[in-house]
Amino acid sequence: MGTLLxxxxxxxxxxxxxxxxxRLLYDSKSVLADQFDAVERVSRDRxxxxxxxxxxxxxxxxxxxxxxxxxVAYRYFATAERSFILADCPxxxxxxxxxxxxxxxxxxxxxxxxxxxGVQEQTRRHLAVSSLLRVPHVIVVVNKIDLVDYxxxxxxxxxxxxxxxxxxxxxxxxxxxxxxxxxxxxxxxxSGRTPWYDGPSLLELLEQLSPAGEPQSEPLRFPVQLVIRxxxxxxxxxxxxxxxxxxxxxxxxxxxxxxTVLPSGRTSTVAGIDTADGELSExxxxxxxxxxxxxxxxxxxxxLIVTSRSVxxxxxxxDGTVAWLSDRELRAGTKVLLKHxxxxxxxxxxxxxxxxxxxxxxxxxxxxxxxxxxxxxTLRLAAPIAAxxxxxxxxxxxxxxxxxxxxxxxxxxxxxxxxxxxxxx
Amino acid sequence: MTTVDxxxxxxxxxxxxxxxxxIREVVAEFERPVLLFSGGKDSVVMLHLAAKAFWxxxxxxxxxxxxxxxxxxxxxxxxxxTVERLGLRLEVARVxxxxxxxxxxxxxxxxxxxxxxxxxxxxxxxxRFDAVFGGGRRDEEKARAKxxxxxxxxxxxxxxxxNQRPELWNLYNGRHTPGQHVRVFPLSNWTELDVWQYIxxxxxxxxxxxxxxxxxVFERDGMLLSVGEFAQPKDGETVETRTVRxxxxxxxxxxGAVESPARTVEDVIAEVAxxxxxxxxxxxxxxxxxxxxxxxxxxxxxx
Numbered sequence: 001m002g003t004l005l006x007x008x009x010x011x012x013x014x015x016x017x018x019x020x021x022x023r024l025l026y027d028s029k030s031v032l033a034d035q036f037d038a039v040e041r042v043s044r045d046r047x048x049x050x051x052x053x054x055x056x057x058x059x060x061x062x063x064x065x066x067x068x069x070x071x072v073a074y075r076y077f078a079t080a081e082r083s084f085i086l087a088d089c090p091x092x093x094x095x096x097x098x099x100x101x102x103x104x105x106x107x108x109x110x111x112x113x114x115x116x117x118g119v120q121e122q123t124r125r126h127l128a129v130s131s132l133l134r135v136p137h138v139i140v141v142v143n144k145i146d147l148v149d150y151x152x153x154x155x156x157x158x159x160x161x162x163x164x165x166x167x168x169x170x171x172x173x174x175x176x177x178x179x180x181x182x183x184x185x186x187x188x189x190x191s192g193r194t195p196w197y198d199g200p201s202l203l204e205l206l207e208q209l210s211p212a213g214e215p216q217s218e219p220l221r222f223p224v225q226l227v228i229r230x231x232x233x234x235x236x237x238x239x240x241x242x243x244x245x246x247x248x249x250x251x252x253x254x255x256x257x258x259x260t261v262l263p264s265g266r267t268s269t270v271a272g273i274d275t276a277d278g279e280l281s282e283x284x285x286x287x288x289x290x291x292x293x294x295x296x297x298x299x300x301x302x303x304l305i306v307t308s309r310s311v312x313x314x315x316x317x318x319d320g321t322v323a324w325l326s327d328r329e330l331r332a333g334t335k336v337l338l339k340h341x342x343x344x345x346x347x348x349x350x351x352x353x354x355x356x357x358x359x360x361x362x363x364x365x366x367x368x369x370x371x372x373x374x375x376x377x378t379l380r381l382a383a384p385i386a387a388x389x390x391x392x393x394x395x396x397x398x399x400x401x402x403x404x405x406x407x408x409x410x411x412x413x414x415x416x417x418x419x420x421x422x423x424x425x
Numbered sequence: 426m427t428t429v430d431x432x433x434x435x436x437x438x439x440x441x442x443x444x445x446x447x448i449r450e451v452v453a454e455f456e457r458p459v460l461l462f463s464g465g466k467d468s469v470v471m472l473h474l475a476a477k478a479f480w481x482x483x484x485x486x487x488x489x490x491x492x493x494x495x496x497x498x499x500x501x502x503x504x505x506x507t508v509e510r511l512g513l514r515l516e517v518a519r520v521x522x523x524x525x526x527x528x529x530x531x532x533x534x535x536x537x538x539x540x541x542x543x544x545x546x547x548x549x550x551x552x553r554f555d556a557v558f559g560g561g562r563r564d565e566e567k568a569r570a571k572x573x574x575x576x577x578x579x580x581x582x583x584x585x586x587x588n589q590r591p592e593l594w595n596l597y598n599g600r601h602t603p604g605q606h607v608r609v610f611p612l613s614n615w616t617e618l619d620v621w622q623y624i625x626x627x628x629x630x631x632x633x634x635x636x637x638x639x640x641x642v643f644e645r646d647g648m649l650l651s652v653g654e655f656a657q658p659k660d661g662e663t664v665e666t667r668t669v670r671x672x673x674x675x676x677x678x679x680x681g682a683v684e685s686p687a688r689t690v691e692d693v694i695a696e697v698a699x700x701x702x703x704x705x706x707x708x709x710x711x712x713x714x715x716x717x718x719x720x721x722x723x724x725x726x727x728x
Contacts, residue, residue, distance in 0.1 A: 004436035071589065073570045074563045076616045083436040085614055097591050104593040215432050225449040234481040241481060247446040247595070252432070276480035284432045288445035288478070301453050325591050339596050342453070398594045407577075407600025409590045 008102030011112030215284035223341030390414035467560030582726030648681030
């Protein structure tokens with residue numbers, strides 16, 4: 001049985017992203033006959049000569065009516081090697097909101113550029129967001145290669161432009177592929193029309209990439225979701241059972257490991273790792289397990305169990321980078337809720353430290369952040385969290401800002417100055 | 426330096442782990458969750474995951490069945506046996522009650538699936554359920570492909586596809602105001618094939634009609650309907666005994682069987698892996714009504 005890879009696709013208007021996604025699904029035989037019949041029928045009704053594969057992905061009535069993709073759509077396909085979850089992020093409407101959402105869970109971002117146009121403003125922004133969100137891999141599909149007559153020189157020019165832009169944004173290993181989504185060149189199989197390209201097809205690349213996270217090389221972080229205490233409910237055997245349920249956010253845990261509970265700082269040893277299928281001697285991210293500890297420490301939802309070999313310092317002062325996703329303005333004095341792992345605390349915005357100009361990749365002076373802005377904020381929390389730099393750990397550095405009154409998700413937050421890492425180069 | 430082998434979950438382990446995390450988040454953050462349980466395979470898998478999530482504690486919430494009255498008897502028997510085995514509380518919201526007292530009227534086409542919305546919303550309001558687990562998967566249908574794992578519903582149970590909360594990392598936001606509730610879809614990222622592979626791996630028992638058996642059926646609109654109380658052949662429709670199985674289980678009057686020799690879970694996995702038609706396209710008359718049928722029903726508060 002294969003592994004799973006999560007990808008997010010992004011592109012500018014008319015880059016052919018929906019066609020590429022449709023092509024991936026169709027050529028990997030993940031589109032079934034009735035779905036394809038429906039697409040053919042609608043294409044015919046619209047007077048098109050061949051099936052418009054973009055119609056496979058536009059799911060909402062308003063999207064079909066307007067002929068645009070509005071919201072992130074999730075698609076699924078599988079090859080003999082692995083299963084894929086694809087977050088298809090529309091490029092033009094709410095691009096920050098959608099690409100940040102898609103990139104937040106992605107192992108790889110697949111970004112499209114039009115071979116005729118090369119790097120656009122949107123390309124730069126998408127690369128900046130991928131860098132900011134620390135997506136492990138970025139693939140740039142140089143699409144519509146058929147429209148430049150499969151010209152190697154043109155591909156090399158665009159490819160060099162992409163690499164220069166990516167490097168300036170702090171992305172080191174961007175891979176480019178010459179593709180025609182419409183004609184199917186280098187999407188699933190290697191094309192005979194690009195003999196000068198000896199690399200893998202897009203799908204081959206996706207099959208080879210390693211997913212995010214190397215559990216054995218990262219420190220254990222285990223946010224406690226809830227305490228399992230059956231008392232009388234599970235019979236005499238479990239009367240005194242007390243376990244801490246959660247999903248391992250990063251790292252590896254073994255029975256006997258010394259651990260520290262945050263924010264209290266109390267220490268203990270792992271006595272057991274339980275699942276419904278039996279006890280384990282070790283577990284690793286992203287497994288959902290239940291931990292038992294040697295000592296009767298007071299642990300509740302919101303606590304973080306970490307390896308005693310690497311203990312982050314809980315803090316009530318958080319500097320972070322936020323992607324602001326709400327119509328309401330963010331300014332100093334705004335009160336919000338902050339969710340980090342399984343812990344939600346009240347927070348107040350002490351200062352807005354600037355807004356990222358994604359086009360120039362520079363931080364500009366600003367006192368407020370508006371919808372789709374990315375900027376720097378300083379927060380004061382009502383209770384400490386074990387915050388870690390997002391740069392070092394996606395799992396332990398991510399947070400949400402939430403409106404305390406109506407529950408709206410206001411921002412995607414990353415602890416630390418992710419902006420500098422992106423923009424300083 | 427010693428090299429450590431790379432530890433990777435299989436895709437089923439990954440999906441199971443994600444679903445258990447989602448189910449636990451709901452129990453931790455909501456007051457009154459409920460799980461929609463019809464005896465259909467997706468709800469069976471969801472309940473299996475819930476049982477694993479809280480082991481050794483029993484599942485800490487009740488289950489709700491919205492009963493169309495057009496039931497497959499073997500599914501109801503399975504439902505009751507499962508509830509009994511896990512020691513769950515079962516709530517039933519009956520479409521028939523609404524038809525009897527005039528709150529709903531039978532549709533011209535006889536299907537009752539779209540009629541489930543009102544009893545569902547009334548049950549949620551009556552029991553003050555604030556989180557409702559549904560077995561919906563994003564691969565099922567285009568509108569579902571756009572829905573969040575935590576999907577907020579307003580006071581009228583409506584889904585607003587244009588105004589969904591962004592869902593970032595695995596940080597779910599279940600905040601809601603009084604009157605609102607949240608639909609939670611722990612199987613969002615599963616495909617039909619994943620569900621079947623997991624049923625095989627976990628040796629989960631299903632209602633027998635998911636496997637090939639001989640049944641009296643007649644063909645209507647390209648679907649094989651079971652002859653019985655809720656579906657009778659019209660003139661020109663001939664009844665035959667065929668070897669069939671069901672890919673979905675819903676209102677008996679509009680859920681079609683498919684011809685299939687797949688008698689075991691392994692057979693079904695092989696069949697699903699090779700199939701060329703989606704499960705809803707093959708077996709649900711109500712989903713064929715229009716391109717946006719599911720989106721429209723979801724906006725009104727459907728599953």
